[in-house]
Amino acid sequence: MSSGAGSPGTVLRVMGRSEILPEPVQQRACAELPFAIDFELSDSIDGLQRVVSRPDSFDVYHQWHTGDLMWTARGIQAIELDRIVGGREIAVAARTKIGDRGGNGAIFDKLFVQPNGTLGPAATNRIAMLPSLHGVDSFAFHADIYKYIDPDEPQSWSWLFDRRWAARTAILSDPVLGMIEASLATEAHERITFANVGNLTIDEIDLVADLLVRLKRLGRLRRTWRNYQEAAMLMQRGVLVQSMFYPGYVLLQRKGLPVIMSDPIEGMRGWHLDLCISSAATGHVLDAAYAYLNWWHAGWPAACLSRQGYYATFPDQVRQHLTNEEWGYWYGGEPAACHLPDPTGRPAVPIGHRRAGGSHRERMSRVRVWNTFMDEHNYLMRRWREFVTP
Amino acid sequence: MKHRPYFKIVEDVLALSIAEGRLPAGTQLMASALAKRLNVSRPPVTRALKELEDRGLIEPIDGHGYMVCGEGATTPLRRNLHELDVGFDLNQTRDEALVAPSWERILESVETDILNCTPFGTFMISETELGRHFDVGRSVAREVLSRLHGRRMIRKDRQSHWIAGPLSARMLNEGQEMRRQLEPLAVAGAIGQIPRVDLLAMRETARAALNDGVALSPEQMEAIEYALHGACVNASPNRLLNDMVKTVQFSGIVNRLFAAHIGVHDAAAVLAEHRLVYDHMLIGDRGGTEAALRFHLDADHERSISRLKVLSIFDAPELAPYLTRIY
Known part of the structure; x- marks a missing residue:
């Protein structure tokens, strides 16, 4: 993590849908990261309009099937894989394409910044967005x-x-x-x-x-x-x-x-949720943005949201944050061995219930x-x- | 832009010519001779002369038209008006506007107004309001809309309302399919027609902008686009081809609106592609010019399709008064 990210006075403005940023995720981010975070929830088209036309109005955006629009408008900047801990795995995942059957809108097809400035599947050191969740x-x-x-x-x-x-x-x-x-x-x-x-x-x-x-x-x-x-x-x-x-x-x-x-x-209809950095973010704010991305990539938030049925795009990172019963149910497609909680900790999944469609890999296929x-x-x-x- | 009555255009052109000394003091002005010189009908000239008299720029000569006022204007000088520069020849578009029928004068404005909004949605066009806005009668308004209808830019719905938009990817695809065949012919035809020094200047503008890497303003970008897609096309000797090219260049509006509302992006690719076209033109390579332009048009088409998607999430920023959003 860059030292600048902890500078007093730095406020990171994060925008996303309400499903992605429930209270537990917001609270934990504020507690664990050494700078202030201003979360803004937007479930409508207004958020997207702002991202493409006023990049100076946000720092990090949790995007949802709008990556190509934001890149066309250059509302977001390229993310350096070298600044993401474990960033190299992304290029590997892009080659194996697990849970990413092709087709319009698949994440790895338009992820890497190509030499001519467009987005494509050939791995480079720069990506337009950091994949976090899919389903x-x-x-x-x-x-x-x-x-x-x-x-x-x-x-x-x-x-x-x-x-x-x-x-x-x-x-x-x-x-x-x-x-x-x-x-x-x-x-x-x-x-x-x-x-x-x-x-x-x-x-x-x-x-x-x-x-x-x-x-x-x-x-x-x-x-x-x-x-x-x-x-x-x-x-x-x-x-x-x-x-x-x-x-x-x-x-x-x-x-x-x-x-x-x-x-x-x-x-089924597939989706992916990814993290983007505003094209206007620089200096300490940019450092804070990378710190926030790394916090997500380390797995805790994706593990929390796994309890509402989402999958981490890189599941290895979330396993340590889930119990064996949770991992078996949400990712393995096994019957719930005990009463399993939702993201807020309240019991939701009854004992013996099994997800329709099976395991993570089966469902994503x-x-x-x-x-x-x-x-x-x-x-x-x-x-x-x-x-x-x- | 509000369109002026016919006589007003004649009046303004004459007033300007007088002010700039191109119609010297003492010059005799007869309505019939002036109408011939300007290649227009007589009534608007008569009306314009009356207005100029009221403004004190010319004075009547007994039974022989008017004389331009000013120092030393004592006796009317009969001149061959065709030897005088009355201002039209300097400005091609004004010249065309003056001699064109009313519907033709406003066609381009209506087309631009419509193209400016259709990337954002679907709109209804009021014939009456259009007439009021341009100060023309209903039949002229209808003539304009029929022309645009013939070019598939607008359509009539079941209630017989004129409908414009939404600009679709299919329209862009169809336009592109035609454009990539026609425009390279026109631009290759301009080889040898445009002065070499002008071509060198166009290439230098593209090259310098590319090397500087400084962000271009929408106006600068517009000028760069016009040099290739306007000036070079116009220089082709085949007028029919040029007219047809203009009707299939409507995808340019997407780039213009995108530049105005979102910003100028991907300029490096555009500049490099333009420069390549000029390189071929400068060595007189027709085939290379066609291939380079076709490559540019194809790449630009991809960009337009992506940009249209971005525009489609916004509302039209400003609407002509005769357009109403319906979806």
């Missing part, structure tokens, strides 16, 4: 669904559009993620295949959007949610099938609702598509608003 999302369903179907019916994204529980479905309102999930559901429902679900053409976007609007007019798929708390609330109020973030699922588990996280046959801004995002936004606007 797969799918939909969740209430056990009541088995009143309508056989228990051995394969779980499918088409359930989101299924008429058997027509008015009791919901989808997330975020256009980037929502469109991807709607596309997976459209593929399964209409029995078609898109060439690249992560980068739809205008005609394909129209097809999905037309179906969404039609379902909405038919009184189905009426509800959308913005964050995991809203998602959990909808299921408590009677929704049977809906897209779900893992923290929402853990919350419902804690409340004892008989909800099942799906392992759909079509595969189920990625069908990664969260990503599509080339036609401008057009996608227009059609998506048509769907979500009441």
